[in-house]
Amino acid sequence: MSETTIGPDGKSRCRWSDAAPEFIDYHDNEWGFPVGDDHKLFEKICLEGFQSGLSWRTILAKRENFRKAFHNFDYDKVAQFTNEDRDRLLQDAGIIRHRGKIEAAINNAKRAQELVKAEGSLAAFIWRYEPQEDDLAEPQTLTTSPASIALSKDLKKRGWKFVGPTTMFALMQAMGLINDHVKGCTTREKVTEARRAFKRPT
Incomplete structure (x- = not known):
């Protein structure tokens, strides 16, 4: 099976982008571009x-x-959420009403504050785990990597929740720490150029 698909505009994209209409814009303009x-x-x-x-x-x-x-995921504001805020979110049908995940988001906001205080910024910390090109497998053949395992381990050590290696690998794919657009995808070269121009946070 081909790793690419042809969209309604005739452009070649990663096959997963044809799973839902809204995936095309996400694929073309967000996924893989460095943040x-x-x-x-x-x-x-x-x-x-x-x-x-x-x-x-x-x-x-x-x-x-x-x-x-x-x-808007301002961790300084989320870190101030109380049990009453948690209970309010558990009644919010517009989100995923999962107690553990909601509590994890609030916990992680507090951990983000600690990390920023210790490391300067969340971005500087996460981008330390950008793998070398030589360490990467063929695009979209992995669900974890040595870098995502290391990032997960470090975050868990700092008290973060719901940050397993697979979750961190998905973060790396989406936030441009790796270019996981498949060969033949028209967005792959755009991401390559964006990563080349991106100034790594320090």
Whole structure:
């Protein structure tokens, strides 16, 4: 089976992009492009945690509701959430009403504050785990990697929740720490160029 698919506009894309109409824009304009913004990285960590056991389509459909519920994933604001906020979110049908995942997001906001204080920024910390090109397998053949395992282990050591190696690998794919667009995908070269121009946070 081909690793690519031809979209309605005639462009070749990663095969997963044809699973739902809304995936095309996400694939073309977000997935794989490098991100150095702390709030966007925190958002993705949280959403990947909420996705655990579910489809990304479910999360993508509810993403704006998540952003509203979690103050655009401003971890300084989320860290102040109380038990009453947790209970309110458990009644919010616009998001995933999973107690463990909601509590993890609140916990991780506090851990993010600690990490930023210790390391300077969330972005600087996460981008330390960018793998070397020589360490990468063929695109979309893995669900974990040595780098995602190391990042997961370090975050767990710091008290983060729902940050397993598979979740961290998905973070790396989406946030551009690796270019996992398959060969033949028209977006792959765009991501390559964006990664080349991206100034790694320090």
